[in-house]
Each structure stands twice: as C-alpha cells, then as structure tokens.
Amino acid sequence: PVKKAYSIASIPADGIGPEVVEAGIEVLQALSGTLQSFDLDFTHYDWSSDTYKKTGKYIPDGGLEQLKKHDAILFGAVGAPDVPDHISLWGLRLAICQPFQQYANVRPTRVLKGTQSPLRNCNTGDLDWVIIRENSEGEYAGHGGRSHRGRPWETATEVSIFTRHSVERIIRFAFEIAQKRPRKLLTVVTKSNAQRNGLVLWDEVAADVAKDFPDVTVDKMLVDAMTTRMVLKPETLDTIVATNLHADILSDLAAALAGSIGIAPTSNLDPTRENPSMFEPIHGSAFDITGKGVANPVATFWTAAEMLEWLGEGEAAQKLMQVVENVCEAGVLSADLGGNATTKQVTAAVVAEIKKSL
Numbered sequence: 423p424v425k426k427a428y429s430i431a432s433i434p435a436d437g438i439g440p441e442v443v444e445a446g447i448e449v450l451q452a453l454s455g456t457l458q459s460f461d462l463d464f465t466h467y468d469w470s471s472d473t474y475k476k477t478g479k480y481i482p483d484g485g486l487e488q489l490k491k492h493d494a495i496l497f498g499a500v501g502a503p504d505v506p507d508h509i510s511l512w513g514l515r516l517a518i519c520q521p522f523q524q525y526a527n528v529r530p531t532r533v534l535k536g537t538q539s540p541l542r543n544c545n546t547g548d549l550d551w552v553i554i555r556e557n558s559e560g561e562y563a564g565h566g567g568r569s570h571r572g573r574p575w576e577t578a579t580e581v582s583i584f585t586r587h588s589v590e591r592i593i594r595f596a597f598e599i600a601q602k603r604p605r606k607l608l609t610v611v612t613k614s615n616a617q618r619n620g621l622v623l624w625d626e627v628a629a630d631v632a633k634d635f636p637d638v639t640v641d642k643m644l645v646d647a648m649t650t651r652m653v654l655k656p657e658t659l660d661t662i663v664a665t666n667l668h669a670d671i672l673s674d675l676a677a678a679l680a681g682s683i684g685i686a687p688t689s690n691l692d693p694t695r696e697n698p699s700m701f702e703p704i705h706g707s708a709f710d711i712t713g714k715g716v717a718n719p720v721a722t723f724w725t726a727a728e729m730l731e732w733l734g735e736g737e738a739a740q741k742l743m744q745v746v747e748n749v750c751e752a753g754v755l756s757a758d759l760g761g762n763a764t765t766k767q768v769t770a771a772v773v774a775e776i777k778k779s780l
C-alpha cells in the first residue's frame with residue numbers, strides 16, 4: 423500500500439499553547455516513526471498575540487489561503503494578558519473557524535484509565551460522552567452593536583442567530599455521531615422554555631431529523647437541568663448536541679467532571695471536507711502556569727488522536743490513546759491530575775511507551 427503523507431499546519435500561538443503543541447508534535451512524530459504507516463509534515467505558523475502587537479494583525483494577508491493547502495490544523499491556544507480576550511479570540515481562532523465553516527465542534531469526554539473524576543461514584547466507563555457544539559452562529563454569531571458609549575443609557579445588543587440551514591446540519595451531524603456509538607443515544611439540549619424563537623426552532627428541527635434516524639434514541643433537556651444531570655447521573659448520557667454558548671459551558675463542566683481541563687480535546691470540523699479542520703485542546707493559554715513547564719500535554723495528545731481519526735488513521739488514533747492511558751495508569755500525571763510530572767516528563771513517558779508497546 424502507498425504510505426500516506428499528511429500536511430499539518432501548526433499554530434501554537436499564546437501562553438502554554440507552544441509548550442503543549444511542541445509536546446503533541448513530538449508524540450505524533452514518535453508515533454508515525456514507530457508505526458511507519460503514514461508520514462506527517464508540519465508547517466509552523468507563528469501567528470499569535472505577539473505578532474498582533476507588532477503588526478496589528480493575527481493572520482497576515484493571504485494567511486487563510488496558505489492554511490487552506492494543509493490537510494489539518496493543530497492549534498494551541500490564543501489569549502494574552504495585555505490583549506482584550508474578544509480581540510484575540512475573534513482575531514485568530516474564530517477568524518479561522520468561521521470562514522472555513524468548521525461548523526461542528528466535537529468534544530469527547532471520558533475518565534481516562536489511571537485518572538479520577540472529582541465525582542465520588544464515577545469510575546472509568548461511567549462517564550463517556552461526546553458533546554457536539556454548533557460552531558458557526560447562535561450566540562457567538564457576532565451580531566449586535568453598542569450605542570451611547572459611556573452614557574448612563576448606553577445600550578448593547580448581542581443577537582443570537584439561528585438559521586434552519588445551520589441548525590439542521592449540526593443536528594444531523596450529531597445524529598450521525600450518536601448512531602456510530604454503541605448506545606445510540608442523543609440528548610438535545612436547549613432552553614426552549616425561555617428562548618422561545620431560536621430554540622423552539624432547534625426542538626422542531628431535531629424532531630424532523632430524528633425521523634431519518636429511527637435507531638437512535640432521542641431525549642430532550644433544558645440546559646440548566648442538564649448541568650445537574652451531568653453531575654448526578656453521568657452514566658445516563660452519551661452523545662449531546664447544543665448551541666454554541668450552551669455547549670461551550672457544558673463542555674468545560676464535562677472536562678472538569680472527567681478529571682481536568684488539562685485532558686480535554688476538541689475538533690472544529692468542516693464535515694464537507696472542503697476546508698481543513700482544526701484540532702485543539704479545549705483549554706486556553708493558562709497565564710498562571712505559562713513558562714513553568716507544568717502544563718498537562720494530555721489534552722493535546724488526545725487532540726492529536728482526534729486529528730488522526732479525522733484524517734482516516736483511526737487505528738493509529740486508538741493506539742495513541744491506549745499509550746496515553748498506559749502512561750496515566752503508570753502514575754505519570756501532571757499536577758492538575760494530582761501528580762507531579764512536568765510537561766516534558768509526561769511527554770517523554772508517552773514517547774517511551776510508544777516505542778516499547780507499538
């Protein structure tokens with residue numbers, strides 16, 4: 423068989439982003455070097471808050487066209503203490519997700535072997551979810567404005583946009599994911615009691631799309647009640663779909679319930695595959711630990727596995743996760759998981775385990 427080669431754009435960006443992306447690339451290269459079944463070729467882009475402060479731009483002219491040539495994008499985190507968060511987020515991350523129509527944000531969460539949930543009775547296997555977040559519109563559509571700035575009667579609007587087109591494509595995508603998982607269970611989360619326009623549309627579209635997936639069990643939750651169910655009955659959930667804002671919040675909760683935000687990955691997918699998809703740990707730039715060498719690289723390793731899966735290297739992805747879990751089980755854990763291993767020690771342990779067990 424012809425050995426496939428994938429071209430990956432890496433954008434480490436800010437804070438601990440460069441630390442964890444470097445670790446992720448080291449592990450991916452060890453994996454492809456050991457398995458010998460595919461090649462990875464990385465191109466580095468130094469787009470970050472530093473370049474923004476120097477040039478006034480996160481993405482240089484023609485940058486998106488360059489990115490478009492790659493098979494996938496591995497992203498670190500964006501955000502700096504001296505740049506307002508809405509500037510950095512819209513300047514880099516959303517400036518890629520939105521034009522590339524990466525409308526499906528996929529966030530798998532489970533308790534990895536060798537780690538613990540903060541929930542008293544939640545063991546490996548009890549919490550195993552995939553959260554699907556609408557990633558192109560909704561509450562983060564960017565519609566709105568401000569008038570009468572600084573006056574006591576200042577007014578701001580943040581308008582949520584829900585189109586049948588986008589709601590339908592994300593719900594259909596979520597049904598497809600649910601159908602591929604053993605439990606075939608999809609929970610549709612809204613707040614359609616209070617948000618009586620856009621989210622009633624969600625409920626109606628979900629009921630329509632459900633007809634095409636008779637083998638998937640659908641259940642409905644309001645987002646506030648959903649938080650309690652996630653904490654009290656994690657074993658009753660499997661695949662979850664929600665709006666941009668709701669799923670953003672629920673997935674941070676999910677990561678914490680699974681043990682740490684330092685393990686959680688996310689994929690920003692263009693399911694049409696017209697544009698490259700972008701893979702990143704869900705955490706941000708973590709100013710409080712930047713440069714200390716203690717960031718947990720596991721979220722980026724899991725992110726790397728998700729990227730391989732999307733590229734069609736499912737077997738390699740599974741092996742990578744197995745290796746990561748072996749290392750966790752051996753007790754090589756960073757501080758956020760209750761251990762004392764540094765980023766470099768966790769990375770070295772994963773590389774050694776790849777060489778030993780694969």
Ligand code: NAI
Pocket residue numbers: 438442498499500501502503507510511515683684685702704705706707708709710711716717718719721758
């Ligand atoms: P954060 O995720 O950066 O940090 C939250 C807490 O989790 C901190 O105590 C941090 O030390 C800890 N943490 C995060 N990742 C960790 C890891 N790998 N290992 C160990 N501990 C870890 O969220 P925060 O503080 O709200 O945001 C900081 C900056 O990051 C802001 O500028 C924000 O806008 C940006 N951000 C960017 C994101 C992205 O690029 N996708 C996502 C979230 C935040």
Ligand code: MG
Pocket residue numbers: 670671674
């Ligand atoms: Mg978030």
